[in-house]
Amino acid sequence: MDRKVVEQKNQEGTDKWSGTAEPLDRNGKIYVAGHRGLVGSALVRRLEKAGFTNILTRTHEQLDLTRQADVEAFFAREKPDYVILAAAKVGGIYANDTYPADFIMKNLQIECNVIDAAFKNQVKKLLFLGSSCIYPRDCPQPIREEYLLSGYLEKTNEAYALAKIAGLKMCAYYNRQYGTHYISVMPCNLYGINDNFAQENSHVLPALMRRFHEAKLSDAPSVTVWGSGRPLREFLNVDDLADACLYLMDHYDGDEFFNVGYGKEVTILELAELIKKVTGYAGEIVFDASKPDGTPRKLTDISRIKALGWEPRIDLETGLRKTYEWFCEHYETGDFAQR
Numbered sequence: 521m522d523r524k525v526v527e528q529k530n531q532e533g534t535d536k537w538s539g540t541a542e543p544l545d546r547n548g549k550i551y552v553a554g555h556r557g558l559v560g561s562a563l564v565r566r567l568e569k570a571g572f573t574n575i576l577t578r579t580h581e582q583l584d585l586t587r588q589a590d591v592e593a594f595f596a597r598e599k600p601d602y603v604i605l606a607a608a609k610v611g612g613i614y615a616n617d618t619y620p621a622d623f624i625m626k627n628l629q630i631e632c633n634v635i636d637a638a639f640k641n642q643v644k645k646l647l648f649l650g651s652s653c654i655y656p657r658d659c660p661q662p663i664r665e666e667y668l669l670s671g672y673l674e675k676t677n678e679a680y681a682l683a684k685i686a687g688l689k690m691c692a693y694y695n696r697q698y699g700t701h702y703i704s705v706m707p708c709n710l711y712g713i714n715d716n717f718a719q720e721n722s723h724v725l726p727a728l729m730r731r732f733h734e735a736k737l738s739d740a741p742s743v744t745v746w747g748s749g750r751p752l753r754e755f756l757n758v759d760d761l762a763d764a765c766l767y768l769m770d771h772y773d774g775d776e777f778f779n780v781g782y783g784k785e786v787t788i789l790e791l792a793e794l795i796k797k798v799t800g801y802a803g804e805i806v807f808d809a810s811k812p813d814g815t816p817r818k819l820t821d822i823s824r825i826k827a828l829g830w831e832p833r834i835d836l837e838t839g840l841r842k843t844y845e846w847f848c849e850h851y852e853t854g855d856f857a858q859r
Contacts, residue, residue, distance in 0.1 A: 549600045554605070562761065605647065616676055695775050707780045729840070736800060736801040751788050755791070795840060
């Protein structure tokens with residue numbers, strides 16, 4: 521649709537939000553960008569379970585989302601009805617802090633290319649996956665959506681956070697200027713099937729799960745965990761996130777963005793003890809207090825999405841057991857690093 525035409529429609533007041541949402545057509549073509557990652561693979565599972573019959577995916581080798589011409593050609597050819605943008609360049613603290621130019625450039629390229637191509641090809645609805653790292657480093661707890669841009673970001677992942685903020689704002693501004701239907705969600709720490717268990721760049725939960733598993737196999741007397749064990753963290757099973765995304769696509773048609781979290785937190789000590797229980801490790805847990813703790817607390821406020829009727833269903837122990845089963849199945853082949 522021509523931009524000037526859309527702008528004129530908006531000025532005439534004929535293309536504004538209705539305040540109600542129509543459920544997605546299960547026969548419509550839905551493109552999941554980033555379908556092989558932790559989030560994208562969970563979204564594909566959830567869509568298949570919901571009866572979607574036309575799920576569109578492409579690997580990075582088939583479609584490089586940082587290349588504008590390729591993305592525009594793909595959208596013009598395939599004409600998806602819906603888009604879920606889960607593709608991103610991601611990494612741990614070291615990668616974010618060492619390669620900030622890569623993180624901001626590649627993520628901005630992906631967001632700009634996909635969101636604008638969706639607009640040009642009249643995609644009916646788009647969902648953008650952000651991250652709770654968009655919020656200021658020293659946010660009041662629990663973190664509400666209103667706290668965005670109210671303070672300084674954490675320096676070690678500032679480039680990634682700025683890119684995600686830009687994607688969120690891009691969706692909001694396209695909605696305001698062109699009358700599009702783009703939704704943004706900001707998940708907390710995620711875990712689950714298809715997580716990244718690689719030793720060099722995995723996050724705390726999968727890193728601990730692998731460490732306890734290998735300690736059990738080697739009959740090691742103890743497992744060392746960095747820090748004091750006191751920091752509080754919130755963990756959401758990725759299948760709950762996928763469920764929340766589909767719920768929003770089906771039920772929401774407005775300009776707000778949403779935190780998606782579990783709404784409860786555990787200490788790193790409690791997490792380690794729970795993973796020890798799930799893996800069946802019999803040794804001791806030793807905390808190395810000489811190592812950094814990181815942020816003392818990071819909890820999202822999920823009252824906005826709960827007010828719409830959605831809340832998480834998978835408790836942490838159940839989710840850990842399901843994740844550990846998957847990890848064990850893939851451990852022997854080495855196929856347990858995020859794709």
